[in-house]
Amino acid sequence: MTIYDVARAAGVAASTVSRTFSRPGRVHADTAERVRQAADSLGYRTTPQARAHATTRTGMIAVLVSDIGNPVYAEMVRGVQAAASAAGCTVLLADSQESDRQERAALERALPSVDGVVLAGSRMSDSAIRVIAKQKPLVVLGRAVGDVPSVVPDNGRGMREAVEHLAGLGHSSLGYVAGPAASWAEGTRWRSLLDTATELQLRVRRLGPSTPDVAGGMRAAEELGGHSISAVLAYNDQLAIGVLRGLRGRGVRVPEDVSVVGFDNIGAAELVTPGLTTVAAPLHAGGAAATRALLAMIDGAPGATGSPVVLPVRLVVRESTAQRSRKSTSPASGTTKVSPSAAQASTSTSAGSR
Amino acid sequence: MTIYDVARAAGVAASTVSRTFSRPGRVHADTAERVRQAADSLGYRTTPQARAHATTRTGMIAVLVSDIGNPVYAEMVRGVQAAASAAGCTVLLADSQESDRQERAALERALPSVDGVVLAGSRMSDSAIRVIAKQKPLVVLGRAVGDVPSVVPDNGRGMREAVEHLAGLGHSSLGYVAGPAASWAEGTRWRSLLDTATELQLRVRRLGPSTPDVAGGMRAAEELGGHSISAVLAYNDQLAIGVLRGLRGRGVRVPEDVSVVGFDNIGAAELVTPGLTTVAAPLHAGGAAATRALLAMIDGAPGATGSPVVLPVRLVVRESTAQRSRKSTSPASGTTKVSPSAAQASTSTSAGSR
């Protein structure tokens, strides 16, 4: 089934058939109707390959995520899919499994057959990303890369609200369970935490960095024991849930003894007990926004390369945070041993010391 | 950059360049070397579009999953990606968000640009699937569809082992938390449970069906209260985890009062407390196997349309199952009210009544 078959059936030239589908309005309404009739009586469907070959547009965009299993990315991907299919565009999803090498390989494979790329939670270096961005329209999601259009949640504001919330509950000694050191989000969250803490005259102790999963959070909960801390903020919800679990394992009650705050508001955050107070980032909206920006670039828009698009966040208060108990700031648990390696990794930081 | 540019630079015809890349051995080694040199000094890369146009092979396969957020699918997808990239083939992933309509839409969009499809956890009807299978190579994953190549875990054996495990621990009154009624896996698991229970002379009560997530499991835990049941099997781990959580909320201890078994062995199964005893399906291997089968079909193999490929499973015993306590079979908890709707939905089944 080609346009030629349809053309013959409709009694027009092939070019007219082509224009009927790709250039609405260019052909007379009656002719168009006749063509369409012929087309679907023959069951004709335009071939993306041939079209791509002629237009050098594939109508596909790639989304690279570092871990499909992570609900945060799953939600972003949904946003991307929604925006893409609204624009009649197919998405090519690739998982890099947290590996730089795999990410490059996936990109290499996908790049030639797509019109543009959304990079979500990339593990590549800024400069590597810039190189790609020179070749194809590209938007970075969840990270700001200079000279490349980026869409990021307002991590600074989110962290500030979380800290203010804890301060309002009387907490003055905070712990922060850090995520991957190389992560851009980690940098912005930590900086904002530090700034806000300074401003409000709170003490803060940094733990980690940990692998940003539940197991990492449980390990971090171990470290916590030795310090007089009444509230913990974590880089993300997985870590926070790990902390919740780890603390319970050590007999520390949340939120009575220690308050815990996460980041991202993944689905599990409201299912755990106690429900996790966390900072909600508009993941779906972010994915959609990044995609719309990308599609605009593909259509020739300049690509806002200046400052990144910042998405609003909000603090979702659940049961894992409460008024600081006045009786004690340190956990009642007996064992407060800190493993040597953990002690070494943790960087004690007085907020006033900047 | 086209093969013509490369041809000129290497002093050969364009066809020779083409053959150098697509027909290794067809050109003389020295010539090939010269061509390759020219190619990468010019930075030439073959365009998938043009190739696809000429060969009517895109080198892409589509994977449709019903929910990217579900770790089970995430793992399958990884298996697919591994097998696909081993074969030099790109994966087009689409999420149907548990919706038949979206699944069709995604398929419609993806189908014309891929060489074949892996359908994982499809929500479509068997007949709809057969229709697609007539048009393009297709493999169904995690479900058996007559006349269509399928790859499924050995649900029957898995369930049997789980039940035997519980019987061995002295449990004789079982509960089953059902998944979606329309699910093929639900059917096979329930049937096997029934058969095994009959054989071992155990009583079994079916609860649900529930939405197969944690919340659904918690609701099922409510239902459980009214019955004298010492062990619960769930359709999947999410439900089982929900049951765990729900029972704890009602003051029932696991595994002291009630044993719980899940299905799938998702990552969270070993992180929850107590660790969940569950049936592990080789998700990654399944994805890879389905993909290899699909690629073989694309290469012209007949496509084993007879009985489905069955993957071995194994029971992973953790802390959520234990010897039946002799003092009591019913939970100590006070409130045993069952909501009317729940009572209505639950189908009491005596194993001997078949």
Add this chain to the structure above:
DNA sequence: GCGGGTGCGGCAACGGATTGCCACGGATTG
């Protein structure tokens, strides 16, 4: 020395849609 076989490169015809340019007819305008 000659016929046959084989290895290897070139020519040219595809594949299916898009699009610049032209032509034709009817409507508008001076």
Add this chain to the structure above:
DNA sequence: CAATCCGTGGCAATCCGTTGCCGCACCCGC
């Protein structure tokens, strides 16, 4: 009434590899 203009459809070139077929040259063996 003639000069334009616009709307619309057709012609043909183009996008970039792939591949069937041909021919050349070289090697082998009889």
